[in-house]
Amino acid sequence: MCGIAGIFHVETPKPVDPVRIERMCDAMVHRGPDGSGVWTDQGVGLGHRRLSVIDIEGSPQPMHSVDGRTAIVFNGEIYNFRELRRELEKGGAQFRTSGDTEVILAAWQRWGPSCLEKLHGMFAFAIYDLEKRQLFLARDRFGVKPLFMARLSDGSLAFASELKGLLAHPLLRRKVDPRALDAYLAWGYVPDSHSILAGVQKLPAGHFLLLERGRELRAPSRWWDVDFSDRAKGSEADLSAQLVHLLREAVQSRMVADVPLGAFLSGGVDSSSVVALMSEASADPVRTCSIGFDVPSEDETSYAEQVAAKFGAEHTARTVSQEEFSAIDELAAMFDEPFADASALPTWRVCALAREQVTVALSGDGADEAFAGYRRQVFHHHEERVRSVLPAGFRETVFGGLGQIWPKADWAPRPLRAKATLLALAESGEEGYARGLSVTTSDQRHGLYSEGMARYLSGYKAEDELVTLMRDAPARSGLDRAQYADLKFWMPGDILTKVDRTSMAVSLEAREPLLDHRLVEFAARLPERMRVKGQTGKYLLKKCMERYLPDNILYRPKQGFVTPIAAWFRGPLAGEARAIATSSTLAETGWFDPRALGTLAEAHISGRADNSRVLWQLLMLDKSLTRLNLQS
Template sequence: MCGIAGIYHPETAKPVDPARLRAMLEPMGHRGPDGSGVWTAPGVGLGHLRLSIIDIEGSPQPMASADEAVTLSYNGEIYNFRELRAELEDRGHRFRTSGDTEVIIAAWRQWGPECLSRFNGMFAFALHDAARGCLFLARDRLGVKPLHMARLSDGSLAFASELKGLLRHPLLRCEARLSAVEDYLAFGYVPDDSSIVAGVEKLAAGHYLLIERGKPVPAPTRWWAPDFSRRIKASEGEAAEHLIHLMRAAVTDRMVADVPLGAFLSGGVDSSSVVALMAEASPKAVKTCTIGFDEAALDETAYAQAIAERFATDHRTRTVAAGDFGLIDRIADMFDEPFADASALPTWRVCELARETVTVALSGDGADEAFAGYRRMVFHHQEERLRRMIPAPLRRGLLGPLAKVWPQMDWAPRPLRARATLASLAKSGAEGYAEAVGVTGPAQRARLFNDAARRALGDHVAEARYWKAMAEAPAREPLDAAQYADLMIWLPGDILTKTDRTSMAASLEAREPLLDYRLIEFASALPAAMRVRGGTGKALMKRAMERYLPRDILYRPKMGFVTPVSHWFRGALTDQARALATSATLSRTGWFDMAEIDRIVAAHQSGRRDHGRLIWQFFMLEKSLAKLFGI
């Protein structure tokens, strides 16, 4: 796992200053503490930071081909590189190293952009081909590894793994993008199709950008997307057997490393499944680690301990205080852009713990997106059945007004919050699901912005990206469309960003076997009844894992990594919450109705409403704006 940076002049071969590349690498040093390198040629420069995982001594980067025509800077792992290497050797390619980096170079020379479809892995890379006169930027199918880009005033394209690296380029004007703030308030993160810094883009998951010198820079090309339009023809028993086969292959593929390897273990279905299959494949005790909380309602260590004992893992647990908010400034530094998923705090803690004994850790990320494990997906599946039964005019004319007068019950589980259900049913499926995914709804956001900001935003609506994705999804039914949108938007923007930044901040490589593309393609072809059943998701996965895991692990209610932000803002962070209403940073943006922020904080601290997540969003936004723009 590594960090990359680069500069490319697509029109004329202007020289690239190596010192500029080194400056871009410097703030990303945590991504590659084991080595660094810079390479330049007329019109191009590539930089690299290395965290050594495979072929520790033999694959320094940027790496050039034997004839020096192709040079690569690469972040990630290609899990099937040995099979590809053998195929390429049969085609006449010769290798000087034993790692996966050189395989990418040979695959490019053999197949061009089509090489991407042959890779099973996580990656973001920049490849310069002098013979073809081009730069090839590519990102893995699901966006596990990041890549930020910006066109600069001198005509160059600059790129880096993290925004902090890109910001070191002196020609990048650091100005805030208001529409990204709207997106952040809607979802709690800045989606991959935007950036908090105007002029910065992120290469989207499953896309590549091929730039040929002397030609206009084209739009990125999509090279992969999940397809929910197909259906498998198999019994549930046959499907469960095939799923186990795919999961086993995905886990064993990701256990290849020349450094110590372990796993995160929360005691939930996903991480427990990964540990079970690791234990099956490993002759040694699997190293596992768990973060616990000092509040019983948030603590899952007993479940993790039970799994550790069941599979005889080398298990370590660390308990942290639920009030462990001293890391907030560190978290803001990790993410650069505002990021309000409060589970980043315990995720960082478990990465720290893992790094004490291993360099690579397998996680359970991805199963909820692949197999419809989120409650919102289950609710959407159920609500769509009701939408089909109730005519749209009746839903809009009756249920919408009824939702407005129904009592607010923030404290209740969603099935008991009739107001939220009625409001969702009054909308289209895409509108209802987009708001269910979000943190702050459109009406609330409109009140938070002042008149000038609302005018500047114009017709920009954060949820529109979900409407578009669901409308365009290759899908057979509404559940398919919801999962497709989450895989395209939520997964890279929130889940994978969180895991990448927190693990890399600890110089730890995190691997996600349940995001193996073969698993995703299989899961997307499952009938809805094999995904959602009896009011819960991941039905087939749970059945498949019954031979490995006890029922109290498989079928207990989903908990997740919870951080008690609502409690913090009525307790230890009371003063900080109140200070938001008079924040010089938020006020100087000229975007917000500060009186509305004051009302929100007051309502929360009085106990009348639970605005903890919204206050947390402003808390993290304030820190990011101050750090990035000096506001």
Template sequence: MCGIAGIFHLETAKPVDPDRVRRMIDVMPHRGPDGAGVWTAPGVGLGHRRLSIIDLAGGAQPMANPDESLIVTFNGEIYNFAEIRAELEERGHRFRSHSDTEVILHAYRQWGEDCVHRFNGMFAFALFDKGTQSLWLVRDRLGVKPLYYARVSDGSLIFGSELKVLLAHPLLRREPDPSAIEDYLALGYVPDDACIVAGVRKLGAGEHLRLVRGRGMPEPRRYWDVSFADRSTAKPAALMEELTALMRDAVRSRMVADVPLGAFLSGGVDSSSVVALMAEASPRAVKTCTIGFDVPSLDETRHADHVARRFATDHRTRLVSPDDFGLLDTLVAHFDEPFADASALPTYRVCELAREEVTVALSGDGADEAFAGYRRHLFQHRGDAARRLVPDTVRKPLFGALGSLYPKADWAPRWLRAKTTFQQLGMSGAEAYAHAVGVTPPEMRRRLYSEGFARQVGGHRAEDRIVRAMENAPARDPLDRAQYADIRIWLPGDILTKTDRMSMAVGLEAREPLLDYRLVEFAARLPVGQRIHGNSGKYLMKRAMEAYLPQDILYRDKMGFVTPISHWFRGPLAGEAEAVAHRSALAQSGWFDAGTMARVVDDHKAGRADHGRLLWQLLVLDRSLTRLFG
């Protein structure tokens, strides 16, 4: 796990100043505390920050082959590098190190761009081919590792693992993109097809970009996508056996490291499954860690303790207060772009705890997206069943009217808050799901925007990308389409961004075995009934793990990291809410309607509405924009 950066002149092989590349990598020491390297040649410069995981002595980067015709800077891990290396050695290749980085160079020499199909891992890398005067940028299938890039005025393309790397280049213009602010307010994060800094792009999950000097700037191409179009016809018992084998192999392949290794353990199905399979594969006690809260309703430590005792792990727990908003500026500095998922706070704390004893930690990320584990998947599944029963000519006007008339009762018990349900039943399945995964609905955004800012946003609507993804998904069922949108948009934009930035903030490598692409492809072929059964999501996965985990772990209600942000803005952050509405840089920007912002604060403080998430979004946005644009 590392950080990469570079400069490539697209038209003319102008000299690249090594100090400029060095300044780019120097802004992310957290991603590579164990070393740094810069390599330059006419028209190209590559930089690297290293967190040593495999081949501690011989894996320094940027790495070249013996004649320096190929040079790579690489962030991530290739988990099957030993198998690829063995095949290459049979074909006559000779290696000078034991690193997975060198495998990339030899695999490219053997198979060209097709080598990426052989890699099982998390990665973002840039490979310069001197013979073709080309730079090849590649990102892993699911988007675990990030890669930003932009063109600048001297005719070069600059790239890096974080936005701050590009901002360190003096020719990058710092202007906010209004469309990205619309995306952020709608979704709570800036998705991979957008960036808060105008002109900056992110290479998408499963994409690669070949830049050949003198041929201009092409568009990225996708080399992998998940398909829900096929269905397995295997019996449930055979599916369980195959799933267990895939999970076991995914976990074991991610336990290869030359540094201390452990796991996050929340006590939920996903992390508990990973720990169970690690314990099965390890001759020593697995190191596990859990963050608990001093509020009983938010605390999961007893479930984590249960799993830790079952597998005799070397377990550590630390209680923290959910009132950890003092981390806000630290989070803003590491995310660069505004990021409003408040679970980043406890994620930072659990990474911090893990890093005290290990350098690599396995997580349970990805199973909810792959196996339909979110409550919204169940609601979407049921909602689409209802849509099929009631003709559109009746359903849309009936539920649309009910949604308009029913009061928004934030204060009421969950079963009385039917307004959103009625509204979504009046929409198409894709529109309903786009609203379900959002944070601030379109009507609130329209009220917030000033007339001038609304004109800048134009016809752009954040939800449209989700609707398009679902409508164009390689899928058979509405649930397929929802999961496809999650894997393409939500997973890399929110979940994996959070894990990458928070783990890297403390110099920790996080690995996601449940996002092994073979597992994701297997899950996409499952019949719907093996994903959702009754009220249970991740049905087949839970059945398969019954051999390892107790029922009260497998079938308890999902919690996840929770932070009491609504309470904060009625208590310790009440002054921050007032400042955002009246005295902040955001309030002075002219983008938002001052009266609407003031009413949002007043209604929340008075308990007339719950605007905690929106106020957190606005506070994070204000801090992020101030940091980025002054």
């Protein structure tokens, strides 16, 4: 895994200072501590930080093609590079290295942008063609690897793997985009369609950008999408056999490395499935690691130990204290943009534990999105049945009315916390799913904004983007649309961002076999009954893994990493919660109503409400703003 950066003068070929590229790369040294390189030519510069995983000695970057016509910087792994190399060699291509980087160069020279369809893996890369004076930027299908871009005042386009790289450029403006701020407060992260800084963009997942000197900037082109509009035919047994085959291929392809390799093991369905298939494919014991908590009700290490023992894994576990709030500043520094998924803390800890043993770790990320494993997807599936039989007017009147008067009972047992469900049923399926996915509603956010901020947004509503994405999805059903939204919106913005930044912070390469695109394309074609059966999500995945895993692993209630932020804000972070309204960087922006923020904090601290998620968002936003050193 690596970090890349570069500068391309779109209009006139101004000189590029190699020191500037070097500084952009050095800001991301954690992504590549094993080596660095910079190359510049007329109007272009490419830089690279390397974490050596494959062809450790033989693939320095930036790398040039054999004929010297093209140069590349690449972040990621191409899992089918050996097969592609053989295909290219039959066509006359020559290679000087044994890694995947040179294969991408040869594939680009053979097929142009169509080469992307042949690449199986996670990647963000830049290729410069010296003859055509073209810069080609590309990002993998799901957005596993990030790529930030900004048009600068000198006419250049700068890009980097992290916002840190762009922040190292002196011409980057540091002014917050208010719409990105609203989106962050809606979702708890800045989605890939926005950046917290105005003028900065993220190349969308499954897109490329082809630039040519002297021509206007083009919009990115989509080269891949997932299609839920078709349905696979076959019996449950046949589809299960196909699924096992695809799972094996996905796991085995991601076990290629010239450095120590292992896996995260939480004891849940997804990571346990990955470890089971790794064990099947390996002659040596699989190295696994897990993090436990000092609160027994939130600790899953016994399940991880059960799976590790079953497959003879070399397992390492560590118990961490729930009192992790002292690391908040360091956590904010990893993400640059505000990021409020509190599970980032334990994810960072398990990555650090893994890095003590291995350089590459396989994870179980992606299965919930692809196979409908989230509780919200199962709820949405059943809510859509209600919407299909009750007219919209009836639902809006009855469910909407009940939802308005139903108390927000955060303290009550789950069956009695019906307010959100009632309000969701009063809306369309897309609006209801956006409500369920969001941290705050538009009304709640506007209740916190200052009058000036509300006027600036002038009707902008972050949820509309997700609603439109779902309505335009290549899909047949509400469940299809929910999964499409999770794969295209939630996963790159939250899950993959979290894993990329926390793993790269400790120089660990994380690989996601359950995001093999062939596996996800198969899952998208499964009949709904093979994804959700009753209250069980990921039905076929669990069914086919019964030959490997016991029922208490497959069918116990889903549990993720838990961070006790509600308790923190009533204890050691109560002062920080109060400061948000009065003395923080956030308070000085003028974006929020101080009285509303103060009321929010005091209601939580006193125990009258659970406002912990919103307070966590505001705290992480404050920490990020401090680091960004904004311009007026």
